[in-house]
Each structure stands twice: as structure tokens, then as C-alpha cells.
Amino acid sequence: MIDNSLIAYQNEQLRRVPTAFRRYMYHSLPWEVRMVGLVGPRGVGKSTLLLQYLSEHQQHENSLYVSADSFYFSTHTLAGLADDFVKYGGGHLYIDEVHKYKNWSRELKQIYDTHSALKVTFTGSSILDIIDGEADLSRRAVIYSMQGLSFREYLAMFHDIQVPVYTLEQILSHQSSVPGVEHPLPLFRQYLREGYYPFSNETDFPLRLEQIVRQTIESDIAQYADLKASTARKLIQLLGVISVIAPMKPNADSLSQEVGVSKNNISDYLVYLEKAGMIGQLRDNTGGLRGLGKVEKVYIDNPNLMTVLAYGKPDPGNLRETFFYNQMRVQNEVAASRVSDFVIGDYTFEVGGRKKGKRQIEDIPNGIVVKDDIEYGSFNTVPLWAFGLNY
Secondary structure, three states: OOOHHHHHHHHHHHHHOOOOOOOOOOOOOOOOOOEEEEEOOOOOOHHHHHHHHHHHHOOHHHEEEEEOOOHHHHOOOHHHHHHHHHHOOOOEEEEEOHHHOOOHHHHHHHHHHHOOOOEEEEEEOOHHHHHHHHHHHOOOOEEEEOOOOOHHHHHHHHHOOOOOOOOHHHHHOOOOOOOOOOOOHHHHHHHHHHOOOOOOOOOOHHHHHHHHHHHHHHHHHHHHHOOOHHHHHHHHHHHHHHHHHOOEOOOHHHHHHHHOOOHHHHHHHHHHHHHOOOEEEEEOOOOOOOOOOOEEEEEEOOHHHHHHHOOOOOOHHHHHHHHHHHHHOOOOOEEEOOOOOEEEOOEEEEEEOOOOOOHHHOOOOOEEEEEOOOOOOEOOEEEHHHHHHOO
16 A cells, blocks of 8 residues: 555645646646656746646546655655555656655666556756766656746746747747737846746745755755765855856856866866756857857856846846846757857847947848847847747
8 A cells, every 4th residue: 555644745735736827848748658857956846847737637546746855765665666556556656856865766767667557757856966867767768857937937927917939930020929018128127036936926035046056056966966065165156256257258267266176176066057057058059969069158047046146236238148048048059159149040149238239240140139128129129028938
């Protein structure tokens, strides 16, 4: 029999899960695949997504939701739970925060190889741990990544304003709009301050986001990279330095001097912060494959994090670039431009404020000026907020 405490925990979580709004990944995950993983930064709604699907699509007696950090697993194993679950007719096992279980990769392989009829969906708050074990699961599990709320999702979740997803081509041809909203800029300003995370309407949002930063670095990254507490503190210091000068071209010498660590470790530390959702690294397109090019700029991951790290007063120009890169990277391969800010496919983008001119890209084919502080665009000028409707 399945332990009653697990059933009680599942029922309590299902009772509390909101179902009115579903994240963009809800309809993208292949839920019926034998084993699928959903990874991403802390706080973006992965657990809610699992519970929503279980609540709306599954027979509860045939499905089970567990959290891998449950006290139950101090004396039981995931593989053992799967064995018992299948014996009593279980068909779909949902495992939340699987990275908190010590032998998660090995036991997921065992479950996959032993129970061919059992479907397993798992999440991990730390991309680092999941990717570390992905090689062992590459022939078994399909791994998907989820980011925070787009501007479009924020409008739906917090203001009940339904906006369709617009492709890049539709945005550039001025087809995007926010139905029923004549002036989108006030809502856009709110989003930049506190709209990227699903918990942003809760009390003390900046404080909670600061706590997530510390948990991510001191727990997730430190555990993955086997870092000492003193090194984890250096990573927090490094993030603080980056937040002041980002977007920046990474310089190992200057960063190592600022933080007091070896310059040989800087590139690894930046990768840790990137995979954990603390920063974004904009690369050129010389690598051939996504993510393999040379790093040209380092950004804070998203506008909300940038705002909190800047104590509520981020640089407007840096915030604009951060928003554009953060929103467009989800559905597009964004690369650094040699002559402007960004390149996506055949398009070159120059991001700026309302008075931004076209001189820098006037001789570039498919050059696009992305302007903040304007409501509507024309010709090759597109409002910045429109790029938040891409996912």
C-alpha cells in the first residue's frame, strides 16, 4: 500500500493549487511520454504546473504526486515507491524537486528500465543538478526548461487581460496589441518591477526574491559544485558586482580582483549563475550551435531581479536591454551584434528609449529600432513592450 502520508500530502496540494491560469509550458510538455523532466529557476511555477495537470487530467487513484525532499524519503527510496505504486495500479508518478534526492538520476533510470508502463514526470528547481545527471538519462528522459512570466502571461495572471502569443514576424509587422488596453505602458512598468515571478503579488516580494537568490547560490549551486560556504559568499558578491555594471563584457581579470577569487574560476562561476537563472550570457553566433559562441555580454537574468539588486533604481537603458534579451531568448536564438545590440535570424535590433535614433542601423538590412516609452510603432520602429508578447 502507498503510505497514507503521501496521499494526504498530495490531496492537500491539489486542494490548494490555483487552476485559473496556466503557464506557457503547460501545453508544450509531452505529458504522455514515459519520462519527462521540467527544469528552471526557483520560483517560476514548476510545481504548480504539475499539480494543475494532475488536478485536471488524471484519475487520482492512478496518479501520485510526491516531493523528493519529503521526510518519507529519509527511510524509503524513489525506486521502492515506484515498485509499490505500480503493484497497486499506479500509472503516472509526479516527482517534484527531484534534485533534492541524493541518487535521483540513478533511480530514475532504474524506474524507467523496470516499469515500462509507468509514466514519470519530474521537476527540479536547480537546473544545475538536473543537467549534471542528464547525460545518464539522455536516452530515457526528455528535458524541458521553463522561464519566468512573459509580459503577456503577467497580463493574464494578474490583470485577467487575455493576449494571444505573437510571433516575432507579427511583432515586427505591428500586429501585436493588448486588447482593451489603450495605454500599455503603465502595466509594462509594473511588469518590469515585479511581474516576472508568479509570486510577485505576495507581501514583501523584494525580500522573498532576495531569499531565492541566496537559496539558489548557497544551496543549489554550492551543492552542485561542491563549494565551500566562503565560495558561495563570493558568488553572491560576484552577482552583486555584475548587477552594478551589467550589461557588461566579461573581464576575468577585473572580476577576479573585485571579488577576490582566481581569474581561472570566473568563467565557471558565471556558468553556474547562468544555469541557475541568476544571469544571462549573450554570445556571438560563431559557435555554430546555440550556447557555444563567445560570450560578449553578461546580463542580470530578468528585470525584476535587476530591480531588486539595484535597490529599486536600475539603470533604464540596461533594464531595456535586459527585458529584450530575457523575453526573446525563450522562442528565438538571440546573438550579439557586431554593430548594434542583438541579432535574431536576419534581423538586427537596436534597443533604446523614446528618442533613440536610427543612425546606428540605417545601413543595415532588416535593422529594427526597439523603443521604450512609446505606445505604438511604425515602419522599422517597434515598441519595447510588444516583445513581451512572444510566449
